[in-house]
Amino acid sequence: xxxxxxxxxxxxxVSAVSAGPIHNRTRTSISAARGRAVGAAFFITNEPxxxxxxxxxxxxxxxxxxxxxxxxxxxxxHGITSPNGPDGLFSQGAIKASAAGNIVAxxxxxxxxxxxxxxxxxxxxNVRQIGEPIGSGGEFPVSLAINNKGNIVCALNGGEVNGxxxxxxxxxxxxxxxxxxxxxxxxxxxxPATGPAGSASDVIFSEDNKRLIASIKGVPPQPGFxxxxxxxxxxxxxxxxxxxxxxxxxxxxxxxxxxPGKNAILATDPAIGFDIFDFATQAAGYGSTSVAAGxxxxxxxxxxxxxxxxxFSPKSKNFYLTDIKxxxxxxxxxxxxxxxxxxxxxxxxxxxxxxxxxxxxxGNNE
Ligand SMILES: *[C@@H]1O[C@H](CO)[C@@H](O)[C@H](O)[C@H]1NC(C)=O
Ligand SMILES: *[C@@H]1O[C@H](CO)[C@@H](O)[C@H](O)[C@H]1NC(C)=O
Numbered sequence: 551x552x553x554x555x556x557x558x559x560x561x562x563x564v565s566a567v568s569a570g571p572i573h574n575r576t577r578t579s580i581s582a583a584r585g586r587a588v589g590a591a592f593f594i595t596n597e598p599x600x601x602x603x604x605x606x607x608x609x610x611x612x613x614x615x616x617x618x619x620x621x622x623x624x625x626x627x628h629g630i631t632s633p634n635g636p637d638g639l640f641s642q643g644a645i646k647a648s649a650a651g652n653i654v655a656x657x658x659x660x661x662x663x664x665x666x667x668x669x670x671x672x673x674x675x676n677v678r679q680i681g682e683p684i685g686s687g688g689e690f691p692v693s694l695a696i697n698n699k700g701n702i703v704c705a706l707n708g709g710e711v712n713g714x715x716x717x718x719x720x721x722x723x724x725x726x727x728x729x730x731x732x733x734x735x736x737x738x739x740x741x742p743a744t745g746p747a748g749s750a751s752d753v754i755f756s757e758d759n760k761r762l763i764a765s766i767k768g769v770p771p772q773p774g775f776x777x778x779x780x781x782x783x784x785x786x787x788x789x790x791x792x793x794x795x796x797x798x799x800x801x802x803x804x805x806x807x808x809x810p811g812k813n814a815i816l817a818t819d820p821a822i823g824f825d826i827f828d829f830a831t832q833a834a835g836y837g838s839t840s841v842a843a844g845x846x847x848x849x850x851x852x853x854x855x856x857x858x859x860x861x862f863s864p865k866s867k868n869f870y871l872t873d874i875k876x877x878x879x880x881x882x883x884x885x886x887x888x889x890x891x892x893x894x895x896x897x898x899x900x901x902x903x904x905x906x907x908x909x910x911x912x913g914n915n916e
Contacts (some may be wrong), residue, residue: 586610589910590674594645594656595619596626596638601658603645603667605675612912617675622665623683624658627690629708630744636903637874640745640767641692641708642752642805642859644906651700651719657691658683659742664691664705664717666724681724687715687732689741695753695762702728702785706764708750709741714764716785730786735777737766746820748774752806755781756829757813762787765803765817773801776817776827800825800848804858807869809884814845816884818860818871823851823880826888845888851880852892861907865916868893870907877902 587607591614595602601622606614628638639659647654647669654677655666663683670676688707695704703725704716716731735750743749751765760781768774777791796803801821809816813830831844851857855875862869869882877900881893898904909916 587615587674588912590617590647590669590677591908591910592645592647592654592656592675592677593906594622594626596628596644596659598626598628598660601626601656601660601665603654603656603665603677605677607675608910608912610912612915618677620667620677620679622656622658623679624663624665625660626658627660627742629690629742629746629749630740631746635874637746637858637905639692639708640743640749640751641706642906643693643695643754646694646696646703648696648700650698651696653680653696653700653703653719655694655696655703655725657686657694657705659690659692662686662689662691662707662709664694664703664725666703666719668721679724680721684717684725684727687727688713690739690743692743692750693753693764695755697755697759704731704753704755704762706750706753708737708739708743710739711741712737712739712750714753714762714779714787716762716787718785728785730782730784733779733787733789733791735764735766735791747802751804752817754806754808754815756815757808757810761829763806763815764791765806767802767804768821770801770821774803776803776806776815794827796825796827797846797848799850805860807860807862809888810862812884812888814888816860816862816869816882816890818857819848820854820856820858823849823854823857824860824871824882824890825849826884826890828888847888847890849890854878854880859905859907861909863909863916865911870909872904872907874903874905877904879904879907 589608645656667677688711689709693706713734716728717725748769775793780788803817828844879896
């Protein structure tokens with residue numbers, strides 16, 4: 551197994567695990583000592599000669615045991631950039647797991663396809679591919695969103711043919727195209743994408759699943775934007791997206807993380823630190839390409855290099871942002887008025903190349 555590609559991580563928590571012992575594992579003694587897996591963590595290798603999904607058990611003690619590497623049936627790819635680095639896709643969310651849908655889905659950026667796997671809830675790193683890889687609806691897919699029910703997967707394509715496309719999850723056949731969801735971003739891009747400036751970053755559903763939101767980095771001094779589509783009741787998307795620019799100081803919206811209960815989003819921004827997009831109080835201005843209204847802001851993280859990835863912790867209620875240049879994880883609090891402040895910083899060691907990030911809850915810990 552080679553790990554030279556960009557490793558992208560997605561954690562899945564399976565709360566009630568009630569099956570018998572796990573068979574056919576390669577590290578039986580370690581696993582037995584730690585007890586049974588309480589969840590699984592997944593990442594992809596993104597190798598150009600064959601993308602692989604790697605699954606690790608999360609033990610009751612929170613420790614990971616690498617367990618399986620499975621071909622996705624597609625190819626990885628590295629975006630065009632200089633200097634070349636560990637962030638091959640300029641994105642967050644290239645692999646996503648859903649406990650509600652019992653699935654893990656991944657992009658194959660080098661073959662313009664997506665793959666989906668079924669998770670065995672009693673043995674969550676034991677995944678089985680469903681169906682064949684399916685065309686992503688564009689080129690150089692870099693990020694995935696899964697709805698709350700776990701039955702719709704949307705892809706963000708960041709190549710020459712760019713935009714979003716959504717798919718229904720069929721537990722037997724795999725991903726099936728969902729009509730009325732193939733929507734263009736009209737970016738001038740290449741395949742593979744050239745970046746990080748001007749590249750597509752992340753795609754998520756809003757907390758209520760009524761909007762699909764993608765982030766696009768600017769080409770300084772021109773700021774980037776969020777592209778927002780309405781999700782209709784049949785799952786189709788509004789024909790055109792609405793573009794929302796970050797507040798002053800924001801340039802490169804990267805990862806997108808929902809701020810729970812607020813109709814707002816935190817986006818990392820390697821130009822400054824992070825941007826807060828308030829969708830609740832900007833209803834009037836919503837749809838304009840002007841600076842986001844309401845309580846939106848762009849917040850500096852002093853000494854940051856390139857803050858690009860983020861996750862919310864249900865336990866601490868804070869956000870954790872990774873910086874690929876400084877290899878520091880920064881903890882952010884966002885108060886009831888959407889004011890963001892730095893709580894604490896956690897250096898991971900120079901050169902760690904801290905990229906995509908996720909959180910799993912194990913007992914009382916995360
Ligand atoms: C594990 O399963 C694989 C595939 O089913 C099989 O080829 C292999 O021999 C098994 N390994 C052990 C240690 O039982
Ligand atoms: C999706 O739209 C792109 C243009 O943005 C087009 O090239 C492609 O063929 C469409 N794919 C499907 C499956 O409709």
